[in-house]
Amino acid sequence: MYDIRINNDLRMHSNMCIRHKFFLGRMAAEEQKIEKLQDEINQLREELQRKERELFDLKFKKYHDNKYCLGLTATDIMRYSRQMLLSQFSITGQIALKKSRVLIVGMGGLGCPCALYLAAAGIGELTIVDYDEVELTNLHRQVLHGENDIGIPKILSAYNRLKNLNSNIKIIPIHTHANSSTLTDLFKNKTFDVVVDGSDNVATRYLLNDICVLNNLPLVSGSALQMEGQLTVYNYNKGPCYRCLFPVPPPPDTVMNCGDGGVLGPVPGIIGTLQALEVIKTCTSCFTVPGIIGTLQALEVIKILTKQGGVLSSRLLTFDACEAVFRNVKLRTRNSRCAVCGDDPTITTLIDYEEFCGASAHDKVIDVDILRKDDHIPVKELSSKPETLLIDVRPTLEFAMCNLDNSYNFPYSYIKKGKDLDKLRKKLEDYSTNGNEVLIICRRGNDSQRAVLQLKEIFTDLPLKFLNVLGGLYAYSNAVDSSFPIY
Amino acid sequence: MPKKILTCYSARELAGCSETFLDVEDSILYADLLEIIVKSYSLEDIKNNVILAVNEEYSNTSERILLKTGDEIAIIPPISGG
Numbered sequence: 001m002y003d004i005r006i007n008n009d010l011r012m013h014s015n016m017c018i019r020h021k022f023f024l025g026r027m028a029a030e031e032q033k034i035e036k037l038q039d040e041i042n043q044l045r046e047e048l049q050r051k052e053r054e055l056f057d058l059k060f061k062k063y064h065d066n067k068y069c070l071g072l073t074a075t076d077i078m079r080y081s082r083q084m085l086l087s088q089f090s091i092t093g094q095i096a097l098k099k100s101r102v103l104i105v106g107m108g109g110l111g112c113p114c115a116l117y118l119a120a121a122g123i124g125e126l127t128i129v130d131y132d133e134v135e136l137t138n139l140h141r142q143v144l145h146g147e148n149d150i151g152i153p154k155i156l157s158a159y160n161r162l163k164n165l166n167s168n169i170k171i172i173p174i175h176t177h178a179n180s181s182t183l184t185d186l187f188k189n190k191t192f193d194v195v196v197d198g199s200d201n202v203a204t205r206y207l208l209n210d211i212c213v214l215n216n217l218p219l220v221s222g223s224a225l226q227m228e229g230q231l232t233v234y235n236y237n238k239g240p241c242y243r244c245l246f247p248v249p250p251p252p253d254t255v256m257n258c259g260d261g262g263v264l265g266p267v268p269g270i271i272g273t274l275q276a277l278e279v280i281k282t283c284t285s286c287f288t289v290p291g292i293i294g295t296l297q298a299l300e301v302i303k304i305l306t307k308q309g310g311v312l313s314s315r316l317l318t319f320d321a322c323e324a325v326f327r328n329v330k331l332r333t334r335n336s337r338c339a340v341c342g343d344d345p346t347i348t349t350l351i352d353y354e355e356f357c358g359a360s361a362h363d364k365v366i367d368v369d370i371l372r373k374d375d376h377i378p379v380k381e382l383s384s385k386p387e388t389l390l391i392d393v394r395p396t397l398e399f400a401m402c403n404l405d406n407s408y409n410f411p412y413s414y415i416k417k418g419k420d421l422d423k424l425r426k427k428l429e430d431y432s433t434n435g436n437e438v439l440i441i442c443r444r445g446n447d448s449q450r451a452v453l454q455l456k457e458i459f460t461d462l463p464l465k466f467l468n469v470l471g472g473l474y475a476y477s478n479a480v481d482s483s484f485p486i487y
Numbered sequence: 488m489p490k491k492i493l494t495c496y497s498a499r500e501l502a503g504c505s506e507t508f509l510d511v512e513d514s515i516l517y518a519d520l521l522e523i524i525v526k527s528y529s530l531e532d533i534k535n536n537v538i539l540a541v542n543e544e545y546s547n548t549s550e551r552i553l554l555k556t557g558d559e560i561a562i563i564p565p566i567s568g569g
Binding site: 106108109110111197198199200201202205222223224225226228229230245246248249250251253254255293316318327328329330331332363 | 532533535536538540543544545547561563564565566567568569
Protein backbone atom coordinates (compact mmCIF):
# COMPACT_ATOMS: atom_id res chain seq x y z
CA MET A 1 0.00 0.00 0.00
CA TYR A 2 2.87 2.29 0.92
CA ASP A 3 4.30 2.47 -2.57
CA ILE A 4 0.91 2.75 -4.28
CA ARG A 5 0.07 5.76 -2.14
CA ILE A 6 3.31 7.45 -3.09
CA ASN A 7 2.52 6.62 -6.67
CA ASN A 8 -0.82 8.43 -6.54
CA ASP A 9 0.65 11.41 -4.72
CA LEU A 10 3.25 11.66 -7.42
CA ARG A 11 0.73 11.50 -10.19
CA MET A 12 -1.13 14.43 -8.65
CA HIS A 13 2.14 16.24 -8.21
CA SER A 14 3.13 15.68 -11.82
CA ASN A 15 -0.23 16.85 -13.11
CA MET A 16 0.10 19.95 -10.98
CA CYS A 17 3.56 20.55 -12.41
CA ILE A 18 2.26 20.26 -15.94
CA ARG A 19 -0.65 22.59 -15.15
CA HIS A 20 1.65 25.12 -13.56
CA LYS A 21 3.91 25.13 -16.60
CA PHE A 22 0.94 25.67 -18.87
CA PHE A 23 -0.31 28.65 -16.89
CA LEU A 24 3.11 30.19 -17.25
CA GLY A 25 3.19 29.67 -20.98
CA ARG A 26 0.60 30.48 -23.58
CA MET A 27 -2.56 28.67 -22.47
CA ALA A 28 -3.61 27.87 -25.98
CA ALA A 29 -6.60 25.70 -26.79
CA GLU A 30 -4.26 23.03 -28.05
CA GLU A 31 -2.50 22.85 -24.72
CA GLN A 32 -5.80 22.52 -22.86
CA LYS A 33 -6.63 19.66 -25.18
CA ILE A 34 -3.28 18.00 -24.39
CA GLU A 35 -3.93 18.35 -20.68
CA LYS A 36 -7.43 16.90 -20.94
CA LEU A 37 -6.17 13.95 -22.95
CA GLN A 38 -3.33 13.44 -20.47
CA ASP A 39 -5.81 13.22 -17.59
CA GLU A 40 -8.04 10.81 -19.48
CA ILE A 41 -5.08 8.61 -20.41
CA ASN A 42 -3.85 8.59 -16.81
CA GLN A 43 -7.25 7.40 -15.60
CA LEU A 44 -7.52 4.78 -18.32
CA ARG A 45 -3.99 3.58 -17.59
CA GLU A 46 -4.74 3.19 -13.90
CA GLU A 47 -7.83 1.20 -14.71
CA LEU A 48 -5.93 -0.94 -17.21
CA GLN A 49 -3.17 -1.61 -14.69
CA ARG A 50 -5.74 -2.60 -12.04
CA LYS A 51 -7.42 -5.04 -14.41
CA GLU A 52 -4.12 -6.46 -15.62
CA ARG A 53 -3.03 -7.14 -12.04
CA GLU A 54 -6.38 -8.71 -11.26
CA LEU A 55 -6.00 -11.00 -14.29
CA PHE A 56 -2.41 -11.93 -13.38
CA ASP A 57 -3.47 -12.73 -9.81
CA LEU A 58 -6.39 -14.89 -10.99
CA LYS A 59 -4.22 -16.76 -13.50
CA PHE A 60 -1.44 -17.50 -11.04
CA LYS A 61 -3.47 -17.73 -7.82
CA LYS A 62 -3.23 -21.51 -7.75
CA TYR A 63 0.55 -21.22 -7.64
CA HIS A 64 0.67 -18.85 -4.68
CA ASP A 65 0.96 -21.49 -2.00
CA ASN A 66 3.67 -24.02 -2.43
CA LYS A 67 3.88 -27.05 -0.21
CA TYR A 68 6.72 -28.43 -2.32
CA CYS A 69 9.23 -25.67 -1.68
CA LEU A 70 9.84 -23.54 1.38
CA GLY A 71 10.62 -19.86 1.00
CA LEU A 72 9.38 -19.42 -2.56
CA THR A 73 5.99 -19.66 -4.23
CA ALA A 74 5.41 -21.91 -7.23
CA THR A 75 5.15 -18.77 -9.36
CA ASP A 76 8.60 -17.75 -8.10
CA ILE A 77 10.04 -21.14 -9.06
CA MET A 78 8.59 -20.94 -12.58
CA ARG A 79 9.40 -17.31 -13.05
CA TYR A 80 13.02 -17.44 -11.92
CA SER A 81 13.81 -21.00 -13.01
CA ARG A 82 16.28 -19.99 -15.71
CA GLN A 83 18.59 -18.37 -13.19
CA MET A 84 17.92 -20.91 -10.44
CA LEU A 85 19.16 -23.65 -12.76
CA LEU A 86 22.64 -22.13 -12.44
CA SER A 87 24.68 -23.95 -9.81
CA GLN A 88 26.29 -20.69 -8.60
CA PHE A 89 22.83 -19.18 -8.12
CA SER A 90 20.35 -21.94 -7.23
CA ILE A 91 17.42 -21.61 -4.84
CA THR A 92 19.72 -20.12 -2.20
CA GLY A 93 20.49 -17.23 -4.52
CA GLN A 94 16.83 -16.65 -5.28
CA ILE A 95 15.85 -16.59 -1.63
CA ALA A 96 18.77 -14.21 -0.90
CA LEU A 97 17.51 -11.87 -3.64
CA LYS A 98 13.97 -12.01 -2.30
CA LYS A 99 15.22 -10.90 1.12
CA SER A 100 17.39 -8.05 -0.12
CA ARG A 101 16.87 -4.34 -0.20
CA VAL A 102 18.65 -2.32 -2.86
CA LEU A 103 18.84 1.46 -3.24
CA ILE A 104 19.38 2.92 -6.70
CA VAL A 105 20.14 6.63 -6.91
CA GLY A 106 19.41 8.01 -10.38
CA MET A 107 16.83 6.71 -12.86
CA GLY A 108 18.79 7.69 -15.96
CA GLY A 109 20.91 5.83 -18.47
CA LEU A 110 22.51 3.64 -15.79
CA GLY A 111 19.68 3.36 -13.27
CA CYS A 112 17.06 2.30 -15.84
CA PRO A 113 18.68 -0.89 -17.17
CA CYS A 114 20.03 -1.69 -13.73
CA ALA A 115 16.59 -1.39 -12.11
CA LEU A 116 15.03 -3.30 -14.99
CA TYR A 117 17.30 -6.31 -14.52
CA LEU A 118 17.11 -6.20 -10.74
CA ALA A 119 13.30 -6.08 -10.79
CA ALA A 120 13.24 -8.86 -13.36
CA ALA A 121 15.61 -10.97 -11.25
CA GLY A 122 13.30 -10.72 -8.23
CA ILE A 123 14.97 -8.36 -5.75
CA GLY A 124 12.78 -8.15 -2.66
CA GLU A 125 12.71 -4.40 -2.26
CA LEU A 126 13.92 -1.77 -4.67
CA THR A 127 14.11 1.86 -3.57
CA ILE A 128 14.56 4.28 -6.45
CA VAL A 129 15.55 7.90 -5.94
CA ASP A 130 15.50 10.68 -8.54
CA TYR A 131 14.41 14.32 -8.56
CA ASP A 132 14.08 14.82 -12.29
CA GLU A 133 11.26 14.64 -14.83
CA VAL A 134 11.31 12.68 -18.09
CA GLU A 135 12.37 14.62 -21.16
CA LEU A 136 12.24 13.67 -24.82
CA THR A 137 16.05 13.73 -24.94
CA ASN A 138 16.21 10.98 -22.27
CA LEU A 139 14.36 8.35 -24.24
CA HIS A 140 17.21 7.09 -26.43
CA ARG A 141 19.01 5.58 -23.43
CA GLN A 142 16.77 5.70 -20.37
CA VAL A 143 14.85 2.61 -21.31
CA LEU A 144 12.23 2.60 -18.56
CA HIS A 145 10.60 5.82 -19.74
CA GLY A 146 8.26 6.12 -22.72
CA GLU A 147 6.83 8.85 -24.91
CA ASN A 148 3.76 9.18 -22.71
CA ASP A 149 5.90 9.77 -19.62
CA ILE A 150 7.37 13.08 -20.79
CA GLY A 151 6.96 15.68 -18.03
CA ILE A 152 6.25 13.23 -15.22
CA PRO A 153 8.81 12.36 -12.51
CA LYS A 154 11.26 9.69 -13.67
CA ILE A 155 10.66 7.59 -10.56
CA LEU A 156 6.93 7.49 -11.34
CA SER A 157 7.47 6.33 -14.89
CA ALA A 158 10.13 3.87 -13.68
CA TYR A 159 7.77 2.66 -10.95
CA ASN A 160 4.99 1.97 -13.47
CA ARG A 161 7.30 0.13 -15.85
CA LEU A 162 8.96 -1.95 -13.11
CA LYS A 163 5.65 -2.78 -11.44
CA ASN A 164 4.34 -3.86 -14.81
CA LEU A 165 7.38 -6.10 -15.23
CA ASN A 166 7.24 -7.61 -11.75
CA SER A 167 4.27 -7.01 -9.47
CA ASN A 168 5.61 -9.41 -6.84
CA ILE A 169 8.39 -7.16 -5.60
CA LYS A 170 8.19 -4.04 -3.48
CA ILE A 171 9.22 -0.88 -5.29
CA ILE A 172 9.58 2.34 -3.33
CA PRO A 173 9.81 5.46 -5.51
CA ILE A 174 11.21 8.54 -3.81
CA HIS A 175 10.96 11.84 -5.63
CA THR A 176 13.77 13.83 -4.10
CA HIS A 177 17.18 15.26 -4.84
CA ALA A 178 19.83 13.10 -3.18
CA ASN A 179 21.82 15.29 -0.79
CA SER A 180 23.27 14.93 2.70
CA SER A 181 20.02 15.80 4.40
CA THR A 182 17.58 13.74 2.26
CA LEU A 183 19.82 10.66 2.32
CA THR A 184 20.42 10.93 6.07
CA ASP A 185 16.62 10.88 6.54
CA LEU A 186 16.27 7.96 4.14
CA PHE A 187 18.94 5.91 5.92
CA LYS A 188 17.31 6.67 9.30
CA ASN A 189 14.07 5.11 8.12
CA LYS A 190 15.29 2.32 5.89
CA THR A 191 17.93 -0.38 5.71
CA PHE A 192 19.75 -1.40 2.56
CA ASP A 193 22.08 -4.21 1.59
CA VAL A 194 23.63 -2.62 -1.49
CA VAL A 195 23.62 0.86 -3.02
CA VAL A 196 23.83 1.50 -6.77
CA ASP A 197 25.27 4.78 -8.01
CA GLY A 198 23.46 5.70 -11.20
CA SER A 199 24.01 9.41 -10.71
CA ASP A 200 25.36 11.87 -13.23
CA ASN A 201 27.60 14.20 -11.21
CA VAL A 202 30.67 14.29 -9.00
CA ALA A 203 29.03 15.72 -5.86
CA THR A 204 26.50 12.88 -5.67
CA ARG A 205 29.31 10.36 -6.24
CA TYR A 206 31.22 11.60 -3.17
CA LEU A 207 27.98 11.72 -1.17
CA LEU A 208 27.08 8.11 -2.00
CA ASN A 209 30.64 6.97 -1.33
CA ASP A 210 30.70 8.55 2.10
CA ILE A 211 27.26 7.34 3.15
CA CYS A 212 28.19 3.79 2.08
CA VAL A 213 31.48 3.89 4.02
CA LEU A 214 29.70 5.29 7.10
CA ASN A 215 27.03 2.57 6.87
CA ASN A 216 29.44 -0.16 5.81
CA LEU A 217 27.62 -0.93 2.55
CA PRO A 218 29.02 -1.91 -0.85
CA LEU A 219 28.58 0.73 -3.54
CA VAL A 220 28.16 -0.50 -7.10
CA SER A 221 29.44 2.49 -8.97
CA GLY A 222 28.99 2.96 -12.69
CA SER A 223 29.52 5.94 -14.92
CA ALA A 224 29.28 6.58 -18.60
CA LEU A 225 29.98 9.47 -20.91
CA GLN A 226 30.14 9.70 -24.66
CA MET A 227 31.84 6.49 -25.75
CA GLU A 228 33.25 5.33 -22.44
CA GLY A 229 32.03 3.56 -19.37
CA GLN A 230 33.58 2.71 -16.02
CA LEU A 231 32.45 0.26 -13.39
CA THR A 232 33.72 -0.81 -10.00
CA VAL A 233 32.43 -1.81 -6.58
CA TYR A 234 33.63 0.43 -3.79
CA ASN A 235 33.93 -0.34 -0.09
CA TYR A 236 33.60 -4.07 -0.52
CA ASN A 237 35.73 -6.80 1.04
CA LYS A 238 38.58 -4.47 2.10
CA GLY A 239 38.75 -2.88 -1.34
CA PRO A 240 39.22 0.88 -1.79
CA CYS A 241 36.50 3.52 -1.74
CA TYR A 242 35.99 6.35 -4.25
CA ARG A 243 37.99 8.74 -2.08
CA CYS A 244 40.95 6.32 -1.89
CA LEU A 245 41.26 6.67 -5.65
CA PHE A 246 40.07 10.24 -6.11
CA PRO A 247 40.79 12.18 -2.90
CA VAL A 248 40.41 15.49 -4.72
CA PRO A 249 37.34 16.34 -6.83
CA PRO A 250 38.11 17.38 -10.40
CA PRO A 251 37.93 21.08 -11.30
CA PRO A 252 34.27 21.62 -12.33
CA ASP A 253 35.19 22.88 -15.79
CA THR A 254 37.00 19.62 -16.62
CA VAL A 255 33.91 17.50 -15.87
CA MET A 256 31.75 16.70 -18.89
CA ASN A 257 28.23 16.73 -18.43
CA CYS A 258 24.71 6.59 -20.01
CA GLY A 259 16.79 -22.53 -21.24
CA ASP A 260 18.39 -25.58 -20.49
CA GLY A 261 21.59 -24.91 -18.63
CA GLY A 262 20.20 -21.67 -17.19
CA VAL A 263 21.35 -18.11 -17.58
CA LEU A 264 21.59 -15.12 -15.26
CA GLY A 265 19.48 -12.22 -16.60
CA PRO A 266 22.05 -9.43 -16.97
CA VAL A 267 24.46 -11.54 -19.03
CA PRO A 268 22.37 -11.64 -22.22
CA GLY A 269 21.43 -8.07 -21.39
CA ILE A 270 25.04 -7.01 -21.76
CA ILE A 271 25.55 -8.97 -24.94
CA GLY A 272 22.27 -7.72 -26.40
CA THR A 273 23.19 -4.15 -25.57
CA LEU A 274 26.62 -4.68 -27.13
CA GLN A 275 24.96 -6.00 -30.25
CA ALA A 276 22.75 -2.94 -30.38
CA LEU A 277 25.90 -0.89 -29.91
CA GLU A 278 27.63 -2.54 -32.85
CA VAL A 279 24.58 -2.02 -35.05
CA ILE A 280 24.30 1.64 -34.06
CA LYS A 281 28.04 2.18 -34.44
CA THR A 282 27.98 1.03 -38.05
CA CYS A 283 25.56 3.78 -39.00
CA THR A 284 26.28 6.69 -36.67
CA SER A 285 27.69 6.51 -33.17
CA CYS A 286 26.86 4.95 -29.87
CA PHE A 287 24.75 5.99 -26.92
CA THR A 288 24.02 2.61 -25.43
CA VAL A 289 27.07 2.79 -23.14
CA PRO A 290 25.03 3.66 -20.01
CA GLY A 291 22.82 0.66 -20.81
CA ILE A 292 25.80 -1.67 -20.81
CA ILE A 293 27.26 -0.26 -17.61
CA GLY A 294 23.85 -0.23 -15.90
CA THR A 295 23.36 -3.87 -16.83
CA LEU A 296 26.80 -4.69 -15.47
CA GLN A 297 25.86 -2.91 -12.24
CA ALA A 298 22.80 -5.16 -11.91
CA LEU A 299 25.10 -8.16 -12.32
CA GLU A 300 27.42 -6.99 -9.53
CA VAL A 301 24.48 -6.45 -7.16
CA ILE A 302 23.28 -10.00 -7.75
CA LYS A 303 26.78 -11.39 -7.18
CA ILE A 304 27.10 -9.54 -3.87
CA LEU A 305 23.66 -10.54 -2.66
CA THR A 306 24.03 -14.19 -3.57
CA LYS A 307 27.61 -14.30 -2.23
CA GLN A 308 28.97 -15.72 -5.46
CA GLY A 309 32.42 -14.13 -5.33
CA GLY A 310 34.17 -12.64 -8.34
CA VAL A 311 32.81 -9.21 -7.37
CA LEU A 312 34.42 -6.34 -9.26
CA SER A 313 36.07 -4.90 -6.16
CA SER A 314 39.65 -3.53 -6.24
CA ARG A 315 39.32 -3.60 -10.01
CA LEU A 316 38.02 -0.96 -12.38
CA LEU A 317 36.38 -2.05 -15.59
CA THR A 318 36.64 0.54 -18.32
CA PHE A 319 34.72 0.19 -21.54
CA ASP A 320 35.79 1.99 -24.68
CA ALA A 321 32.92 1.85 -27.13
CA CYS A 322 34.98 3.32 -29.99
CA GLU A 323 37.50 0.51 -29.94
CA ALA A 324 35.13 -2.08 -28.41
CA VAL A 325 37.72 -2.73 -25.70
CA PHE A 326 37.12 -3.66 -22.08
CA ARG A 327 40.05 -3.03 -19.71
CA ASN A 328 40.19 -4.48 -16.25
CA VAL A 329 42.53 -2.29 -14.24
CA LYS A 330 43.78 -3.60 -10.89
CA LEU A 331 43.22 -0.87 -8.32
CA ARG A 332 45.18 0.10 -5.24
CA THR A 333 44.38 -1.34 -1.84
CA ARG A 334 42.44 0.74 0.65
CA ASN A 335 44.27 3.97 1.44
CA SER A 336 45.02 3.97 5.17
CA ARG A 337 45.07 7.79 5.03
CA CYS A 338 41.73 8.08 3.18
CA ALA A 339 39.60 10.90 4.60
CA VAL A 340 36.56 8.66 4.99
CA CYS A 341 37.59 4.97 5.06
CA GLY A 342 41.16 5.40 6.36
CA ASP A 343 42.50 4.50 9.80
CA ASP A 344 41.98 8.00 11.15
CA PRO A 345 39.06 9.41 9.15
CA THR A 346 38.35 13.15 9.16
CA ILE A 347 34.94 12.69 7.57
CA THR A 348 32.70 11.03 10.13
CA THR A 349 29.41 12.53 9.06
CA LEU A 350 28.06 13.71 5.72
CA ILE A 351 29.34 17.06 4.44
CA ASP A 352 28.13 19.60 1.87
CA TYR A 353 29.11 17.88 -1.37
CA GLU A 354 28.27 20.74 -3.70
CA GLU A 355 30.60 22.96 -1.70
CA PHE A 356 33.29 20.25 -1.60
CA CYS A 357 33.19 19.78 -5.37
CA GLY A 358 32.53 23.41 -6.22
CA ALA A 359 29.81 22.10 -8.52
CA SER A 360 26.08 21.39 -8.40
CA ALA A 361 24.77 17.94 -7.70
CA HIS A 362 23.09 17.63 -11.10
CA ASP A 363 24.21 17.84 -14.70
CA LYS A 364 21.97 20.71 -15.77
CA VAL A 365 23.59 23.79 -17.24
CA ILE A 366 23.63 26.82 -14.96
CA ASP A 367 23.15 30.13 -16.79
CA VAL A 368 25.97 32.63 -16.58
CA ASP A 369 25.63 36.41 -16.51
CA ILE A 370 29.01 37.97 -17.16
CA LEU A 371 28.30 40.87 -19.52
CA ARG A 372 27.10 44.46 -19.13
CA LYS A 373 23.47 45.19 -19.90
CA ASP A 374 24.25 46.93 -23.21
CA ASP A 375 26.31 43.95 -24.45
CA HIS A 376 23.09 42.00 -24.99
CA ILE A 377 20.42 42.02 -27.65
CA PRO A 378 17.01 40.33 -27.18
CA VAL A 379 16.44 37.39 -29.48
CA LYS A 380 13.30 39.00 -30.94
CA GLU A 381 15.43 41.72 -32.50
CA LEU A 382 17.28 39.24 -34.71
CA SER A 383 14.69 39.49 -37.50
CA SER A 384 15.07 43.29 -37.64
CA LYS A 385 18.80 42.93 -38.37
CA PRO A 386 19.04 40.69 -41.45
CA GLU A 387 22.21 42.39 -42.70
CA THR A 388 24.07 42.13 -39.40
CA LEU A 389 26.79 39.49 -39.13
CA LEU A 390 25.55 36.63 -36.94
CA ILE A 391 28.25 34.33 -35.57
CA ASP A 392 27.09 30.99 -34.18
CA VAL A 393 29.75 29.82 -31.70
CA ARG A 394 28.42 26.27 -31.19
CA PRO A 395 30.63 23.28 -32.06
CA THR A 396 30.63 22.42 -35.77
CA LEU A 397 28.61 19.25 -35.32
CA GLU A 398 25.85 21.06 -33.46
CA PHE A 399 25.78 23.76 -36.15
CA ALA A 400 25.34 21.01 -38.74
CA MET A 401 22.30 19.68 -36.83
CA CYS A 402 20.34 22.93 -37.17
CA ASN A 403 21.22 26.57 -37.79
CA LEU A 404 19.77 29.96 -38.64
CA ASP A 405 19.93 31.32 -42.20
CA ASN A 406 22.98 33.46 -42.91
CA SER A 407 24.69 32.59 -39.65
CA TYR A 408 28.43 32.02 -39.72
CA ASN A 409 29.85 29.18 -37.62
CA PHE A 410 32.99 29.80 -35.60
CA PRO A 411 33.11 27.52 -32.52
CA TYR A 412 33.80 29.03 -29.09
CA SER A 413 36.43 26.32 -28.53
CA TYR A 414 38.42 27.84 -31.42
CA ILE A 415 38.23 31.29 -29.85
CA LYS A 416 39.36 29.84 -26.50
CA LYS A 417 42.30 27.99 -28.04
CA GLY A 418 43.16 30.73 -30.53
CA LYS A 419 42.56 28.38 -33.46
CA ASP A 420 41.98 29.77 -36.99
CA LEU A 421 41.68 33.31 -35.64
CA ASP A 422 43.23 34.70 -38.86
CA LYS A 423 40.26 33.28 -40.76
CA LEU A 424 37.86 34.97 -38.38
CA ARG A 425 39.86 38.22 -38.58
CA LYS A 426 39.50 38.25 -42.37
CA LYS A 427 35.76 37.67 -42.08
CA LEU A 428 35.41 40.48 -39.54
CA GLU A 429 37.61 42.89 -41.52
CA ASP A 430 35.58 42.32 -44.70
CA TYR A 431 32.38 42.82 -42.76
CA SER A 432 33.56 45.96 -40.94
CA THR A 433 33.39 47.94 -44.19
CA ASN A 434 29.56 47.50 -44.15
CA GLY A 435 28.54 47.15 -40.54
CA ASN A 436 29.67 47.69 -36.98
CA GLU A 437 27.54 45.31 -34.92
CA VAL A 438 28.38 41.60 -34.70
CA LEU A 439 25.83 39.30 -33.07
CA ILE A 440 27.06 36.23 -31.20
CA ILE A 441 24.71 33.31 -30.63
CA CYS A 442 25.04 29.82 -29.15
CA ARG A 443 22.78 27.07 -27.83
CA ARG A 444 21.73 28.53 -24.47
CA GLY A 445 23.37 31.94 -24.32
CA ASN A 446 26.29 31.05 -22.04
CA ASP A 447 29.21 30.35 -24.40
CA SER A 448 28.12 33.33 -26.48
CA GLN A 449 28.66 35.60 -23.46
CA ARG A 450 32.13 34.12 -22.90
CA ALA A 451 32.82 34.54 -26.62
CA VAL A 452 31.78 38.23 -26.55
CA LEU A 453 34.22 38.92 -23.71
CA GLN A 454 37.10 37.25 -25.54
CA LEU A 455 36.30 38.64 -29.00
CA LYS A 456 36.28 42.16 -27.54
CA GLU A 457 39.78 41.55 -26.24
CA ILE A 458 41.15 39.84 -29.35
CA PHE A 459 39.78 42.31 -31.91
CA THR A 460 40.17 45.63 -30.04
CA ASP A 461 41.67 47.14 -33.21
CA LEU A 462 38.51 46.58 -35.28
CA PRO A 463 35.65 49.13 -35.19
CA LEU A 464 33.15 46.47 -34.18
CA LYS A 465 30.69 46.02 -31.35
CA PHE A 466 30.12 42.41 -30.29
CA LEU A 467 26.65 41.72 -28.91
CA ASN A 468 25.36 38.63 -27.16
CA VAL A 469 22.01 37.22 -28.33
CA LEU A 470 20.23 36.71 -25.00
CA GLY A 471 19.24 33.14 -24.26
CA GLY A 472 20.68 31.79 -27.49
CA LEU A 473 18.87 29.41 -29.82
CA TYR A 474 16.73 28.06 -26.96
CA ALA A 475 15.27 31.53 -26.55
CA TYR A 476 14.86 31.77 -30.33
CA SER A 477 12.83 28.58 -30.30
CA ASN A 478 10.72 29.77 -27.35
CA ALA A 479 10.13 33.36 -28.41
CA VAL A 480 10.45 33.46 -32.21
CA ASP A 481 9.97 30.14 -33.96
CA SER A 482 9.10 27.00 -32.01
CA SER A 483 9.98 24.83 -35.02
CA PHE A 484 13.65 25.43 -34.28
CA PRO A 485 14.60 22.24 -32.41
CA ILE A 486 15.55 22.42 -28.73
CA TYR A 487 18.03 19.62 -28.29
CA MET B 488 63.13 3.84 -24.48
CA PRO B 489 59.63 4.31 -25.90
CA LYS B 490 56.62 3.29 -23.82
CA LYS B 491 53.12 3.01 -25.16
CA ILE B 492 50.73 5.66 -23.84
CA LEU B 493 46.99 5.05 -23.95
CA THR B 494 44.51 7.79 -23.22
CA CYS B 495 41.07 6.71 -22.14
CA TYR B 496 38.22 8.21 -24.07
CA SER B 497 37.55 11.25 -21.92
CA ALA B 498 41.24 12.23 -21.85
CA ARG B 499 41.52 11.75 -25.57
CA GLU B 500 40.04 15.06 -26.56
CA LEU B 501 42.40 16.96 -24.27
CA ALA B 502 45.38 14.90 -25.33
CA GLY B 503 44.46 14.92 -29.01
CA CYS B 504 45.41 11.26 -29.45
CA SER B 505 44.30 7.85 -28.24
CA GLU B 506 47.49 5.87 -28.48
CA THR B 507 51.03 7.06 -28.82
CA PHE B 508 54.57 6.40 -27.69
CA LEU B 509 56.63 8.38 -25.23
CA ASP B 510 60.29 8.16 -24.36
CA VAL B 511 60.63 7.96 -20.59
CA GLU B 512 63.25 6.55 -18.20
CA ASP B 513 63.03 2.89 -17.28
CA SER B 514 62.98 3.78 -13.61
CA ILE B 515 60.95 6.82 -12.72
CA LEU B 516 59.08 8.31 -9.76
CA TYR B 517 55.30 8.39 -10.14
CA ALA B 518 55.27 12.16 -9.68
CA ASP B 519 57.88 12.66 -12.43
CA LEU B 520 56.07 10.34 -14.84
CA LEU B 521 52.78 12.14 -14.19
CA GLU B 522 54.49 15.49 -14.74
CA ILE B 523 55.95 14.37 -18.10
CA ILE B 524 52.61 12.94 -19.21
CA VAL B 525 50.49 15.96 -18.31
CA LYS B 526 53.02 18.27 -20.00
CA SER B 527 53.26 16.12 -23.14
CA TYR B 528 49.51 15.87 -23.62
CA SER B 529 48.23 19.15 -22.11
CA LEU B 530 46.44 17.37 -19.28
CA GLU B 531 47.38 19.94 -16.61
CA ASP B 532 43.71 20.59 -15.81
CA ILE B 533 43.08 17.04 -14.65
CA LYS B 534 46.55 16.33 -13.24
CA ASN B 535 45.27 15.61 -9.73
CA ASN B 536 42.32 13.53 -10.87
CA VAL B 537 43.73 10.83 -13.12
CA ILE B 538 44.75 7.27 -12.44
CA LEU B 539 47.88 6.04 -14.17
CA ALA B 540 47.77 2.32 -14.81
CA VAL B 541 50.88 0.49 -15.99
CA ASN B 542 50.00 -2.71 -17.83
CA GLU B 543 46.45 -2.54 -16.46
CA GLU B 544 47.61 -2.12 -12.88
CA TYR B 545 47.09 0.97 -10.70
CA SER B 546 50.32 2.83 -9.99
CA ASN B 547 50.75 3.90 -6.41
CA THR B 548 51.38 7.59 -6.24
CA SER B 549 54.29 7.27 -3.79
CA GLU B 550 56.16 4.60 -5.72
CA ARG B 551 59.06 4.40 -8.13
CA ILE B 552 57.82 2.82 -11.33
CA LEU B 553 59.91 0.35 -13.30
CA LEU B 554 59.19 0.28 -17.01
CA LYS B 555 60.42 -1.57 -20.03
CA THR B 556 59.98 -1.06 -23.75
CA GLY B 557 56.47 -1.89 -24.89
CA ASP B 558 54.89 -1.31 -21.48
CA GLU B 559 51.47 0.25 -21.64
CA ILE B 560 50.62 3.28 -19.51
CA ALA B 561 46.92 4.14 -19.47
CA ILE B 562 45.68 7.57 -18.38
CA ILE B 563 42.27 7.08 -16.78
CA PRO B 564 40.32 10.16 -15.69
CA PRO B 565 37.22 9.63 -13.56
CA ILE B 566 33.98 10.07 -15.45
CA SER B 567 30.81 11.02 -13.68
CA GLY B 568 28.02 10.94 -16.26
CA GLY B 569 25.16 8.48 -16.19
